[in-house]
Amino acid sequence: MVDVRQISRRFGDTLAVDDATLSVRRGDFLTILGPSGCGKTTLLRMIAGFLEPSGGHILIDGKPMDDVPAHRRSIGMVFQKLALFPHMTAAQNVAYPLKMRRFERGEIAARVDRFLKLVRLDGLGSRRPHELSGGQQQRVAIARALSFSPDLLLLDEPLSALDKKLREEMQLEFRRIQQELGVTTINVTHDQREALVMSDQIVVMDAGRIEQDAAPEDVYQNPSTGFVARFLGMTSVFSGIVVSQTDAGPTIRVGDREMHGRAGCAFKPDDTVECALRAEQIRILEAGDDGCDTQVVATVEQRIFEGDRVVYQVRVPALADATLYAFDHDPLQHRRHGVNSTITIGWNAADLFAFPVEPAT
Amino acid sequence: MASAQSAPSLFWRLIDGLEALLRRLVPPKRRGVTGWLFLAPALLLVGILAVGLGYIIEYSFHELDIATYRLKDAYSLGNYQTLIERPVYRNVLWRSLLGAALVTAITLFFAFPYAYAMTRTRSAAMRKFLLIALFLPFFIGQVVRAYGWLIILGKQGVINAMLAGLGLGTLDLIYNYGAVIFGLIQYMLPFAVLLLLPALAAIPEDVEMASEGLGANWVSTFRHVVLPMAKPGLIGAGIVVFTLTLTDFAMPEILGGGTTDFVASAIYDSFFQISNAGLGAALSVALVLIGSAFVALFFSIAGSTTLDIGGEKK
Structure with a gap:
């Protein structure tokens, strides 16, 4: 469903992403795992369309995304710092992509209801982000990223700011929502536990290169490089x-x-x-x-x-x-x-x- | 343990001594008073201002006695009546208000992209350049700048010399309303940018990216995300530019050349040209009232949230 072909990205003299190739099957949950600065966020931003690759191509559903700007891609993204709109209520945040995509009024209301319920925030729709707890803000962000039924969901370490207990709770919650909707997901994290718990497929990255691309059990039990062996467990x-x-x-x-x-x-x-x-x-x-x-x-x-x-x-x-x-x-x-x-x-x-x-x- | 630590330096012992002394002089119970003491100079200044304003208000209720050229002792509303009845004052007031509105709108329109570029540029050199370009005009006084424009735009100025050289004839570029508005915008722009900067810097780039990712093109992102989030800064900058323009003296005086007086010029004329302190005072009071009314209006439009710019968001 998503094909990343030999993609590279250069920032000045440094190669942030170096010839990365990966693909995700429809409905799968893929995690890009690596230490900070390994290029995983750069890769994700190129898939989202916020950054132009220096080389290579990205295909979604077989269509090349080279000339498709971010706002025309059907991608929901949850940011590391969530990036909720502070001047809008939770419901308005969730409705935003629907309004931008010109959904009908009745449909917008129905979807806002449905997705707030999905993330268990029913009744809190009228609150502003700063009136919600960290976990609740996460839920608003994920509802906002999913309300317009995107083809692809991207998660840019949204859980890294939470404390351990809440993080583990939200990992299972993200996985539940992802499986309930069957939405293809690419997650980026440096947390090996998160990668192992949530994913169908793990891509381990180091210094801009993909080290291994396999199922969680395989990555753990059959590491293909010394880096992967050291990084997990x-x-x-x-x-x-x-x-x-x-x-x-x-x-x-x-x-x-x-x-x-x-x-x-x-x-x-x-x-x-x-x-x-x-x-x-x-x-x-x-x-x-x-x-x-x-x-x-x-x-x-x-x-x-x-x-x-x-x-x-x-x-x-x-x-x-x-x-x-x-x-x-x-x-x-x-x-x-x-x-x-x-x-x-x-x-x-x-x-x-x-x-x-x-x-x- | 204690022996392992080196003895506190003389400096810290001195500080400790001073603190002990302070504790004895000001018992903790009366600590609250010291905070207020720091406010005293500011309160004093505001107090003097208030006393001055009181005098002005008092003056404004005394009419000029043409016979003696002194203010009459009797209280009357005559000065205010003159303001309302004489079209010249209505014109001056209208011209000032319109000018302030125009200058505010145009200045914000130009200041916004400038401030936005400053907060978003990735190049340190570019940011430095924009910052220097912003601060340079502050070093040049308003009067000097107005004269600079005279040199460029005047009858024998640079532009007209060039036009004449091309055989196109000359233009009247100064001593009109347009020149005054132009000069004021140029003067106000750095203030507006400076006031907008923190508001725009407070908008995380992620939020704009999120908006784009959710299907908004840049126009929608600007309208629905950037503009509402920049509102406190826009209101703040708008109020400052509006009030500064409304009360400006030098630009209308120099670039208007007496043809397009603002209220401040009229006040000056009343006090020092026709020596009618009562009328000048009445004009001043009117200016303060109208200016305050507009500031209040701005705030009510902006909603109460604008007021907690620095406060903790609850």
């Missing part, structure tokens, strides 16, 4: 040297240890690689427990209690003093490995990802 990264490569994956030497891992590409012996391990895939082993392919002895450097889990930061002498992070998901067991105590940790070969070392930037 709590990941330990350490470097090693490839000893041999088989179809099953490379064997890597780290410090004095050799271990098996998984990789998206084939390495040659003596290649330097980055190994990534997710904290939840490292197990803290009790005596006599040897269900793991690889086991190492580690020293606890820090113990962080997070309520539902305990994060251990450990140092592994056998792996050239690499620092790893491991979760204990069961704090109720009252295992208390104190700082400087020695524990045994282990993981499976399938969970150790090897990536080519990225060129230093």
Whole structure:
């Protein structure tokens, strides 16, 4: 439904978006995920028509958008700072796109009612934005972006300003509304949890380039680059040297240890690689427990209690003093490995990802 | 803990001492008074102004005694009657009001895009240029500027010299209403831009983008979003330009050359040319009343929301 083809955008000397290609299926929820300054907002603004691409094309429903100004595209957008009209009531805000698109009077009233109800603001239509709470303002913004039944909904980090609890509530609310209306949506965020919770498809961006474009589970479980592996989840990264490569994956030497891992590409012996391990895939082993392919002895450097889990930061002498992070998901067991105590940790070969070392930037 | 901290510097100990002294001199209970003390100079100035106005009002009820060229002791409404009966004063008043309205409308029309460009330009050099161009005229007094226009627009001025050189004959560009209006607009423009700037800077660019994204072209965005959001600034700038123009003296005097007097010129003439202080006072009172009435009218049109420009939005 939306096709972005090899699009680039240059600001002076910097390439904010570099040759990005992606497509969204009708009715899907796609999230562009990346750190701030990775070009995700620039990409979104080009899709919306607020910025001209320096190169490449955007197609919506197969039609090129090159010469279509923003106000002629059928796109609803929710801005980071919401950009509600402060001199209009909530209902007038929602009615604005309908008036601009010359809907009939009766239709406008019916739609304003329907969409205020959809975002659960019935009865608050006569309030001005500053008389509403943060969450309610979000709801007005989303109702305004949807009331004219746009082909596409764009979300420019609208949830980033909310506190955690409200943000998580609104994530589910956005997802509910999106699925109820079946509107194709492109969301931009730096919040990995938001991306995983809300999306059908995630595009991970870094420094203007698309790193990976896949379903949330795939992005999480099969990161295609070291950047993606580091950006999602709590990941330990350490470097090693490839000893041999088989179809099953490379064997890597780290410090004095050799271990098996998984990789998206084939390495040659003596290649330097980055190994990534997710904290939840490292197990803290009790005596006599040897269900793991690889086991190492580690020293606890820090113990962080997070309520539902305990994060251990450990140092592994056998792996050239690499620092790893491991979760204990069961704090109720009252295992208390104190700082400087020695524990045994282990993981499976399938969970150790090897990536080519990225060129230093 | 305490020993780890370095001893407070002499400066802070001095401040602490002064604060302690202040606490002893002004007990906390009477703290509220100090705030009012700071207002005293301003209140004093306003007070003197009010006393002056009182005298003017008093004068305006005494007619001139032609025999002695002093004001009569008896109170009367004669001066006001003269204002209403003599067409010359009605004309002056009408000319001033029309001029103020014209100048206000045209100045705002030109100031708006200027201020808008200043808040929206991405180029720092451009913004600097616009700012300097805005402030430069402030360094040049009104009288000097009016004379500058005389040099350019006068009978032997630059423009007429050029026209004559081209064999097109000369034009009467000064000593008429148009010249006065032109000079006033040129004088008022920086004030209007300066007053519009904060109002326009307060409109986030996102809001305009949102409007565009929701299907409004730039004309609709301007009409439904930018203009209503800029209203407080427009009203503020409008009031300032209107009152300054209505009471202006130099421009009508110099560029009008006595042919197109505004009220201020008439007041000056009454006091210093025909020595009729009573009539001048009556004219002054009329000017103050009419000016205030228009300001009140502006505010009532704008609605009460305009008044909480600086206040916390509830």
